[in-house]
Amino acid sequence: MSLFWRIFALNAVVLGLATALLLWAPVTVSVPVLLTEAVILVAGLAVMLVANAALLRLGLAPLDRLTRLMTTVDLLRPGQRLPAAGGREVAELIRTFNAMLERLEQERATSSARALLAQEAERRRIAQELHDEVGQTMTAILLGLKRAADDAPEPLRKDLHEVQEITRESLDEVRRLVRRLRPGVLDDLGLISALTSLTEDFATHTGLRITRRFDTDLPALAPETELVLYRVAQESLTNAARHADAAHVTVALRHTDDSAELTVTDDGRGVEAAREGAGIRGMRERALLIGGGLEIAPAPGTGTRVQLTAPVSRKH
Ligand SMILES: Nc1ncnc2c1ncn2[C@@H]1O[C@H](COP(=O)(O)OP(=O)(O)OP(=O)(O)O)[C@@H](O)[C@H]1O
Ligand SMILES: [Mg+2]
Structure with a gap:
């Protein structure tokens, strides 16, 4: 049964019952209305509203489930689907939503794969350049410093050794960085x-x-x-x-x-x-x-x- 007819039928049942009650019950409404009559009418209305709300809730339950899934679904935990239960439209809606999830998960997977591969390629390139350019230059500096230190007079030699030490530490740091960027x-x-x-x-x-x-x-x-x-x-x-x-x-x-x-x-x-x-x-x-x-x-x-x-x- 479609959602429209289901809701219509629920309302028809409630209204029909109310009418039957009015027809067969000894209820009279005077003009102007008496207090007891008014109380009975208002109570009847309240009962009708409560019954209607309960029935509507029942009829719309599949939609509620769908809404809950829609708000909590996480594309990073794929595979969450709803069984296509409920009336015709609701089942159709659930099927469409499931298909949309499928498509989104696939697209998400391909786009994040692309991003991750690009990130790894970029890291590899940076690591390569750090290694080939900065690493080589610093090694050359170290060698030059060593030569200069060997030839330098005593007070200067100590300074040059210190600079050499700092350069060596920086070179180690660059090597560590390269290793982190690209686990060779x-x-x-x-x-x-x-x-x-x-x-x-x-x-x-x-x-x-x-x-x-x-x-x-x-x-x-x-x-x-x-x-x-x-x-x-x-x-x-x-x-x-x-x-x-x-x-x-x-x-x-x-x-x-x-x-x-x-x-x-x-x-x-x-x-x-x-x-x-x-x-x-x-x-x-x-x-x-x-x-x-x-x-x-x-x-x-x-x-x-x-x-x-x-x-x-x-x-x-
Ligand atoms: N091993 C852990 N023990 C305790 N809390 C953790 C642990 N791992 C993650 N967390 C908590 O989870 C949060 C999210 O971690 P996540 O790695 O996603 O981000 P982050 O480490 O804060 O930033 P980054 O994007 O640099 O990784 C952290 O901020 C921390 O509060
Ligand atoms: Mg982290």
Whole structure:
């Protein structure tokens, strides 16, 4: 039955009942109206309104469900759909809405994939330039300083050594930056080494105690999957260091037959589910990019656990 006829029928039932009651009940309305008659009429009206409201609510329930889904749907958690229940128009509306969600999710996935790939390409380019231009120039400066220091008289030599030291530190910093921008070890040595060096870097720079639990017999993963696992580990560690007030973080990489699973668990103050910034959304987008799922939940005890499950697709 269409929504129009359903609502019409509901109203007809209520009005019909009221009329039948008027016809058969010993009700009289005098002119001018008596107080008791007025009270009876108003009570009748109230009963009719309540019945009408209840029936309308019943008739419009599928629309309510649709509205709730519309306001809460999150494209970063795809796959939420409503069963096409209810009357003809409502079912049609739900089907259209489901189709629209499907389209939006697909478009979102392609556009965020494009943005992430562009971002990675840009990072690679910046890393390359930092390495080739700034890195080389600073190395040349270092060599020049060393030559000058060797030939310089004593008071000047000390100064030159100091400048040399500062330059060396800056060069180290540039190298670290290059590594962060482009985890070159990923290409050269694979995910485990990249994650090991990432966690070691983190431990020295933040003072966090980091435990690694890596499965050794990890199957070969597609390069983009490895990059996503690496970036999610990087952001989770950054978050643990910045927000969690944690002392200890565990980074685990496990695998089953058809999935690899990265978990970063801290023992900090825990995360509120409602607060998701660019970092967490970025992790979700990256997970979607490789058909994986990301879950952020309270860790057992205190703290936060970030878990990325990535489907294993063999290296091609
Ligand atoms: N491990 C954690 N422990 C406690 N709170 C956390 C943790 N990770 C995230 N949060 C909270 O969730 C919020 C959102 O994190 P998200 O990474 O999305 O953004 P951000 O770190 O604030 O900024 P950025 O865009 O630079 O990552 C944080 O501001 C923080 O309050
Ligand atoms: Mg963050």
